[in-house]
Amino acid sequence: MTMPVMEPQLDATTLRSWAHVIDGGPFSSLCWGERIAFDNPDSLTLLGALAAWTDRVRLVTTVVVPQLHDPVMLAKGLATGDLLSGGRLTVGIGVGGRHEDYHAVGADPASQTRRGMAERVAVMKRVWAGEKVTESVLPVGPSPVQTGGPPLQIGSIGPKTIRDAAAWADGVAGTTLDLDLTRQAELFDVARTAWAEAGKPKPHLATSFWFALGKPEEARAQVHRHLRRYMNWIPAEYVDAMAPMTGWAGTEEQLIEVLGKFEDIGTDEVHLIPTSSDIDQLRRVAEVAKVFA
Structure with a gap:
């Protein structure tokens, strides 16, 4: 279950209440996304709060964009989150889809590439392994609870990105806009093949989609309202055109x-x-999730 971090007028009480219900089960993971030029909470600050508010559920960033951060500081922040949560952190990594986020933090949009992402992941892995990245007296800490650092998942729907990520990722944290099962199964097959060719254990396969529960017209209108707000970098008429088929x-x-x-196509x-x-x-979704627990 994803936290409602992209919804308006959030406060600590709402976020804490959601975290407590998610942690109460039967959900396997608690997720949250990252944006910069938006009014969502900062990902790493929220990670600290979620580590304190929960005891059981796995914490998953879906996704954090390493090019928007100094990789050493990002590694330190994520290692701290892993420490505070007792080793419950999984890190979804992606290149991001909005230049405005890159501009907001002074990052170079030219780094919005698979290579730029992989280079920063390599630095993070060095930090988590306890290597010195400068001539400091001590390496950058703290050490993550999970040996070698938190598991990494590639947040992408692109087969090339998924193939490249087999070199460093432990799984896939993708998304589907239109719930196309055939397309999703094909991407999962790409991942399975790439991981096998890299001589790695089979990848953890996850995907995501927007949802609303209720009477058909009301629920669809809820999704539409959310997309209008969240996809604010896309012209409204385009969002309106895609909304009936999205989520x-x-x-x-x-x-x-x-x-x-x-589940039938092998989604973990x-x-x-x-x-x-x-x-x-x-x-209401918690009751649905009990069927699959």
Whole structure:
């Protein structure tokens, strides 16, 4: 389950309440995304809070963009989150889709590449391995609880990016806009093949999609409102055109059916993305998740 970090007018009480319900089960992971030129919480600050607010659930960044950070400081922040959570952190990594976020932090948009991402991951792995990245007296710490650092997942829907990531990632944390199962199965096959060719264990395969529970018209309108706000870098008329086919809206019974289809193609996890901060939506999805626990 993804936190409602892209919803308006959030406060600490709402975020803490969501974290407690998610941690109460039966969800396997608690996720949150990163944006800069938006009013969502800072990812690493939120990681510290979530580590304190939860005890059981795995914490997953979906995704953090390393090119928007100094890689040594990012490695230190994530290692601290792994320490505070007792080794419950998984780090989703991606190149990001918005130049405005790069400009906001003074990052070079030319680094918005697979190579730029991999170079920063390599630095982070060195930090987590306890190597000195400068001539300092001591290496950059703290040491992560998980040996070698948190597991890494590539956040992408591009086959080339997924193939490249087999060199450093432990799995895939992708997304599907239109819930195309055939396309998703093909990407999972790309990952399985790439990991096998790299001589690595089979990858953890996750995907995500927006959701809204309720009567069809009301639920679809909720998704539409969310997309209008979240996709603010895209002209509104384009968002309006794609909204009827983007994400999922319907009843609990229909969601169980959809999740079952993703399970059938070998999906290890679906990271559901809320389109409202209404905690009733979360509690209703928790009942759905019990079917797959």
